[in-house]
Amino acid sequence: MVLEKKSSARVEADSRRRVLDEATRQRRLSRQLEALEKDNFQVRIAVPWILHQLSMTTPLSSLPPPGPTARLPTFSETEEPEKKRRKTRGDHFKQRFRKNFTTLLEEENLSDRAEPNYLSAEALPSSLPPRLFCCVCGFPSHYTCTTCGGRYCSSKCLLTHRETRCLKWTL
Amino acid sequence: MATLVLDNGAYSAKIGFSQEKVRVIPNCQFRSKTSRLKTFTANQLDEIKDPSGLFYILPFQRGYLVNWDVQRKVWDHLFGKEMFKVDFADTSVIITEPYFNFSSIQESMNEILFEEYQFQSVLRTNAGSLSAHHFFSSRPSELCCLLVDGGFSFTHIIPYCRSKKMKEGIRRVNVGGKLLTNHLKEIISYRQLHVMDETHVINQVKEDVCYVSQQFFKDMEISQMKGEENTVVRDYVLPDFSSIKKGFCKPREEMVFSGKYKTGEQILRLANERFAVPEMLFHPSDIGIQEMGIPEAIVHSIQSLPEEMHAHFFQNIVLTGGNLLFPGFRERLEAELRALAPAHLPVSVLQPDNPICYPWEGGKLLAHSPDYDEIVVTREDFEENGHFICEEKFDI
Ligand SMILES: [Zn+2]
Numbered sequence: 112m113v114l115e116k117k118s119s120a121r122v123e124a125d126s127r128r129r130v131l132d133e134a135t136r137q138r139r140l141s142r143q144l145e146a147l148e149k150d151n152f153q154v155r156i157a158v159p160w161i162l163h164q165l166s167m168t169t170p171l172s173s174l175p176p177p178g179p180t181a182r183l184p185t186f187s188e189t190e191e192p193e194k195k196r197r198k199t200r201g202d203h204f205k206q207r208f209r210k211n212f213t214t215l216l217e218e219e220n221l222s223d224r225a226e227p228n229y230l231s232a233e234a235l236p237s238s239l240p241p242r243l244f245c246c247v248c249g250f251p252s253h254y255t256c257t258t259c260g261g262r263y264c265s266s267k268c269l270l271t272h273r274e275t276r277c278l279k280w281t282l
Numbered sequence: 283m284a285t286l287v288l289d290n291g292a293y294s295a296k297i298g299f300s301q302e303k304v305r306v307i308p309n310c311q312f313r314s315k316t317s318r319l320k321t322f323t324a325n326q327l328d329e330i331k332d333p334s335g336l337f338y339i340l341p342f343q344r345g346y347l348v349n350w351d352v353q354r355k356v357w358d359h360l361f362g363k364e365m366f367k368v369d370f371a372d373t374s375v376i377i378t379e380p381y382f383n384f385s386s387i388q389e390s391m392n393e394i395l396f397e398e399y400q401f402q403s404v405l406r407t408n409a410g411s412l413s414a415h416h417f418f419s420s421r422p423s424e425l426c427c428l429l430v431d432g433g434f435s436f437t438h439i440i441p442y443c444r445s446k447k448m449k450e451g452i453r454r455v456n457v458g459g460k461l462l463t464n465h466l467k468e469i470i471s472y473r474q475l476h477v478m479d480e481t482h483v484i485n486q487v488k489e490d491v492c493y494v495s496q497q498f499f500k501d502m503e504i505s506q507m508k509g510e511e512n513t514v515v516r517d518y519v520l521p522d523f524s525s526i527k528k529g530f531c532k533p534r535e536e537m538v539f540s541g542k543y544k545t546g547e548q549i550l551r552l553a554n555e556r557f558a559v560p561e562m563l564f565h566p567s568d569i570g571i572q573e574m575g576i577p578e579a580i581v582h583s584i585q586s587l588p589e590e591m592h593a594h595f596f597q598n599i600v601l602t603g604g605n606l607l608f609p610g611f612r613e614r615l616e617a618e619l620r621a622l623a624p625a626h627l628p629v630s631v632l633q634p635d636n637p638i639c640y641p642w643e644g645g646k647l648l649a650h651s652p653d654y655d656e657i658v659v660t661r662e663d664f665e666e667n668g669h670f671i672c673e674e675k676f677d678i
Pocket residue numbers: 245246247248249250263264265268
C-alpha cells in the first residue's frame with residue numbers, strides 16, 4: 112500500500128516535468144513504424160538471451176533482467192560485403208542499380224499520374240473508430256499518459272511505462 | 283525448350299521447371315553469428331548450424347527490388363550448377379514482379395534477363411495474374427475473382443475479370459509478414475526477453491503460435507485470466523540449436539502455471555501476443571498505420587468496380603501468400619465480409635491447399651497453355667525493339 116502511494120506520487124511529480132507536443136508524438140510514431148520496416152535490428156546492447164533464465168513467476172509486464180552488456184561488433188543494414196572482388200560491371204551500371212526505394216519512388220513522379228499507381232493503390236484510412244491498447248501489456252486501455260500520449264491500463268503499467276519508454280524510445 | 287517458373291517473392295523464391303515440382307527457397311543472403319565473414323546464399327541457410335542472431339541481406343525494400351547485387355547472387359545460385367542448371371539459350375522464364383512495379387526496375391529486369399542471363403524468352407508478370415490463371419483454369423465457369431495476396435512486405439487486393447487485371451480496384455495494405463514478425467519481436471523483448479536479434483527464431487514463433495481470433499475482445503479477457511482458466515496462454519520452448527533444434531509449444535498438460543520449469547529450457551510465455559499480432563491485418567491502426575484493414579479494403583476495392591461484377595467478386599475471394607496462413611484467418615475474413623457486404627450477395631472466401639505456391643502452379647499451367655509462345659518476348663524481339671516491346675506485351 113505504502114509502496115503504491117509512493118509510486119503514484121512519483122508519477123505525478125514526473126507528469127509535471129514535461130509534455131510532448133503533437134509534432135513530437137507524430138515523429139515518435141513514424142520512428143516506431145520505421146523500425147518495424149528494418150530487415151535486421153541494429154544491436155546496441157547485445158543480451159544473449161540464451162544465457163537468461165526466465166522465471167515463470169515473473170508477471171508478463173516485467174522487464175528482462177539486466178543481462179551482460181557485451182558490445183558485439185554490429186552488422187550494418189547497408190554494408191556491402193566483398194566489395195573489392197566485383198569490378199566486372201561498369202560504374203554507370205552500378206549507379207543505376209543502386210537506388211533505394213525512396214529515390215525510385217520519387218523518380219516515378221506518381222503524384223502527377225492519372226492512372227492507378229503505387230500511391231493511389233494505398234488503402235485509405237479506416238472509417239472504424241481506433242482501438243486503444245496499453246503500450247506496456249497490450250490489453251485494452253482506458254487511460255492516456257499526459258506526457259507522451261501513450262496508452263496504459265493500470266497504475267502498475269503506467270509506472271513501467273514512465274520508467275522505460277515514456278520519454279525515450281528505447282527499441 | 284524448357285520453361286522455368288520463378289515467383290520471385292521478397293522473402294522466398296518459388297521456383298521450378300514447368301515439368302517438375304516447385305521448390306520454396308529463401309530469396310536472400312545470410313550471415314551468421316558464428317561465421318561472420320562468410321555469406322550464405324538462399325538455401326545455403328541449411329548449412330548454418332546455429333542460426334541464432336542470423337543477419338538477413340534482402341534484395342527487396344518495401345516490396346520492390348532495389349538491391350541487385352544480392353538478387354543476382356541469389357539468381358546465380360538458383361540458375362547455376364548447384365541448383366537448376368539452366369541452359370539459358372534453350373529456356374523460357376516466367377518471372378513475377380510486384381504490382382505497379384516502378385518503370386526503372388522493369389527496365390533493369392529486361393536488361394538482366396535478356397542481356398546478362400540471355401534467356402531465350404521471357405514472360406514478366408504479377409503473382410496475381412498467375413493465381414488468376416490458376417483459378418480460372420480450375421473453375422472455367424467463373425467470371426471474376428478477387429485475390430488477396432499476403433506477402434512479406436504488404437498485402438494486396440487484386441480484382442480480375444477473366445484474365446484482365448482491374449487496376450483501378452487494386453488496394454495495398456502496408457502490413458506484411460515482416461512487420462508482424464518485427465512487432466512480435468519488439469513486444470516480446472519489451473515484456474519478457476531480449477529477442478531483437480532473433481528475427482529468424484521469432485518468425486518461427488509467429489508461425490507456430492499466432493492465430494486470428496474469431497472473438498477478439500473475448501480472447502483478450504481469456505488471455506488475462508490466471509492459471510488453467512487461461513486457455514489462450516502457451517509456453518514456447520525456444521531452440522538452443524544443440525539439443526533443441528526447433529522451437530515448439532509445450533503440450534498443455536505439461537504446462538506449469540505457477541512456479542518455474544525444472545527442465546532448464548528457455549521459455550517464452552505468450553498470451554495476447556498470439557492473436558494481437560495477426561490482428562494488424564484487420565486493424566493496421568492498432569499500431570498507428572492509418573489504413574483500412576483487409577476486410578474494409580476488399581469492400582472498398584469491389585465498390586470501385588462495375589456494379590454487375592460485385593456479386594461475382596464477393597463469391598470468389600481467393601487467399602494466396604504465406605502471410606494469410608494464420609489459423610482462423612479465412613473464417614474471420616469471411617465473417618467480417620459477410621457483415622460488410624450487401625445482405626443479398628453471397629460471400630465466399632476460398633483458401634487453396636497451398637496458398638504459397640498457388641501462383642507458381644498457375645505459372646506452370648500457363649507454360650503449358652497453347653498460346654504461351656504468343657505472350658512471351660523473345661531475345662530477338664528485345665534486341666530488335668528494346669523495352670518498348672516488353673511494355674507492350676507485359677501487364678505489370
Ligand atoms: Zn497494461
